[in-house]
Amino acid sequence: MTNADLEKLVDTSDEWIVSRTGIKERRVAPDGMAVSDMSVIACERALEAAGMHSHEIDLVILGTVTPDFKLPSTACVIQEKMDLPNATAFDVVSACTGFINGLSVASALIETGAYKNALVIGSEKLSSVLNYKDRNTCILFGDGAGAAVLSASEDGSGIIGTYLKSDGKLRDLLWIKDGGAVSPVNAGYAFEGDDKINMSGGDIFKVAVRQMCNAAVEVIEKAGLTSDDIALVIPHQANIRIIGAISKRLKISMDKVFVNIEKYGNTSAASVPIALDEAYRAGRIKKGDHVLMVAFGGGLIWGSALVKW
Ligand code: UT7
Numbered sequence: 001m002t003n004a005d006l007e008k009l010v011d012t013s014d015e016w017i018v019s020r021t022g023i024k025e026r027r028v029a030p031d032g033m034a035v036s037d038m039s040v041i042a043c044e045r046a047l048e049a050a051g052m053h054s055h056e057i058d059l060v061i062l063g064t065v066t067p068d069f070k071l072p073s074t075a076c077v078i079q080e081k082m083d084l085p086n087a088t089a090f091d092v093v094s095a096c097t098g099f100i101n102g103l104s105v106a107s108a109l110i111e112t113g114a115y116k117n118a119l120v121i122g123s124e125k126l127s128s129v130l131n132y133k134d135r136n137t138c139i140l141f142g143d144g145a146g147a148a149v150l151s152a153s154e155d156g157s158g159i160i161g162t163y164l165k166s167d168g169k170l171r172d173l174l175w176i177k178d179g180g181a182v183s184p185v186n187a188g189y190a191f192e193g194d195d196k197i198n199m200s201g202g203d204i205f206k207v208a209v210r211q212m213c214n215a216a217v218e219v220i221e222k223a224g225l226t227s228d229d230i231a232l233v234i235p236h237q238a239n240i241r242i243i244g245a246i247s248k249r250l251k252i253s254m255d256k257v258f259v260n261i262e263k264y265g266n267t268s269a270a271s272v273p274i275a276l277d278e279a280y281r282a283g284r285i286k287k288g289d290h291v292l293m294v295a296f297g298g299g300l301i302w303g304s305a306l307v308k309w
Contacts, residue, residue: 001025001026001027001028001142002024002025003018003023003024003025003139006138006139009133010132010134010135010138010139011135012135012139017139020239020241021139021239021240021241021261021265022239022241022243022259022261022262023140023240023261023265023266024262025142025263025264025265026141026142026143026264026265026267027142027144027264027267028127028142028143029125029143033125034068034074034077034125035062035064035066035067035068035123035124035125035145036068036074036077036078036081036123037081038123038125038143038144038145038270039074039078039123039147040078040081040082041145042121042123042145042147042273042277043078043082043119043121043147045147046119046148046149046277047119050151052117052149052151054082054083054084055083055085055086056116057084057086057087057117057118057149058086058087058088058115058116058117058118059087059088059089059106059109059110059119060075060078060087060089060090060118060119060121061075061089061090061092061102061105061106061118061119061120061121062074062089062090062091062098062102062121062122062123063091063092063093063094063097063098063101063102063120063121063122063123063269064091064093064098064122064123064269065093065124065129065176065269065298066125066126066128066129067091073089073090074123075089075090075091075121076089078121087119092105094269094297094299094301094303095174095268095269095297095298095299095301096236096266096268096269096271096295096296096297096298096301097236097269097295097296097301097303098268098269098297099120099122099146099270099271099272099273099295100162100293100294100295100303100305101164101301101303102120102121102122102269103120103150103159103293103305104159104162104164104303104305106118106120106150107150107158107159107162107305110150110152113152116151116152117149117150117152118149118150118151119147119148120148120149120150120273121145121146121147121273122146122147122267122269122271122273122274123144123269123270124143124144124268124269125143126141126142126143126266126268127141127142129176129195129196129197130196130197131196131197133193134198136199136201137196137198137199139265140265141265141266141267141268142264142265142266142267143267143270144264144267144270144271144274145270145273145274146272146273146274146275146276146277147273148276148277156308157287157288157308157309158307158308159306159307160223160306160307161219161222161304161305161306162219162303162304162305163215163218163222163303163304164301164302164303165211165214165301165302165303166299166302167299167300167301168299170203170299170300171298171300173199173200173203173204173298173300174198174199174200174204174297174299174300175197175198176194176195176196176197177194177195177198178195179195204300205239205241205242207300208239208242208296209242209245209246209249211300211302212236212246212295212296212302212304213249213250215294215296215302215303216246216292216294216304217250218304219292219304220292220306223306225290225306227250229290230252230256230290230292231256231285231286231289231290232256232257232279232284232285232289232291232292233246233250233252233256233258233291233292233294234258234272234275234276234279234291234294235257235272235275235293235294235295236271236272236294236295236296236297237259237261237264237265237266237267238261238266238271239266240261240262243257243261246294258275258278258279259275260275260278268297271295272293276291276293279291285309286309288308288309289309290306290308290309291307291309292304292305292306292307293306
């Protein structure tokens with residue numbers, strides 16, 4: 001869906017969207033394609049890249065806020081579709097930091113020795129929770145999926161630090177109010193857009209810049225490193241101006257920051273793994289590089305993960 005397509009739906013313009021967000025296009029999954037279906041494609045490509053068979057996976061963690069069903073977890077649906085008989089599978093509901101939270105949990109569980117090979121997925125069908133009459137939100141978000149395989153390593157490579165934080169006091173800055181147990185959407189529900197994403201963009205912007213920087217500094221310093229040691233930053237793709245502000249504050253130049261927001265918009269939990277995959281396949285990541293992932297989203301919630309490749 002291009003900005004020109006959105007001009008036909010709401011009072012907006014390509015010029016406004018590009019200059020305020022950096023977004024030119026976003027992907028919209030067709031009817032009948034659910035988060036599990038997009039995830040399967042991402043998982044198959046991740047397993048192929050890792051040279052691994054599905055039966056070797058013993059842990060599946062999916063970050064999503066747009067599950068196929070309320071019950072069971074979509075990770076269990078993926079387990080069945082992907083033929084992962086030796087795994088335990090569950091979802092994490094951490095909005096745009098879903099992949100980072102998933103990485104953190106998978107990494108910790110692998111460190112205990114209880115699990116060996118994890119599939120960590122970020123996947124969203126945000127088009128299913130967008131109000132295409134609300135120009136504040138419908139221009140920003142898109143659908144997509146990304147996945148990574150994590151395995152135990154002994155050579156010092158891998159996830160060397162993670163940082164997770166949230167502030168539930170700010171939960172109504174970005175939320176879907178209706179449709180849960182507190183405010184069910186039953187027959188006779190009068191649609192007012194409260195069963196779709198509502199967002200106070202300007203308030204979130206400021207917190208996003210501050211807390212993504214904090215999250216980045218926390219993992220970098222804890223690892224005994226400085227910004228100069230970071231070869232590549234994979235930030236959550238929410239707004240090119242947020243990404244630019246982070247680059248400036250962290251003193252990491254934009255040529256070390258991966259950006260693909262123009263093609264996909266904000267895909268929430270899928271944003272970081274899609275960017276990681278594109279960066280890797282484009283040859284932007286070499287053995288031994290320190291790669292910093294950092295994200296921010298509804299909760300409000302934020303987090304980072306530092307990887308030695
Ligand atoms: O995934 C993580 C969570 N989400 C985020 O990180 C989002 C963070 N926030 C943002 O990215 C930005 O705040 C937005 C892109 C959402 C909005 O940009 P902004 O520069 O903060 O614009 P604004 O909300 O202050 O709006 C400026 C003007 C307003 O008009 P007035 O009141 O100045 O007359 C809006 O009504 O732009 C108007 N506007 C639009 N105009 C054309 C808002 N949306 C649109 C639109 N097209 N789509």
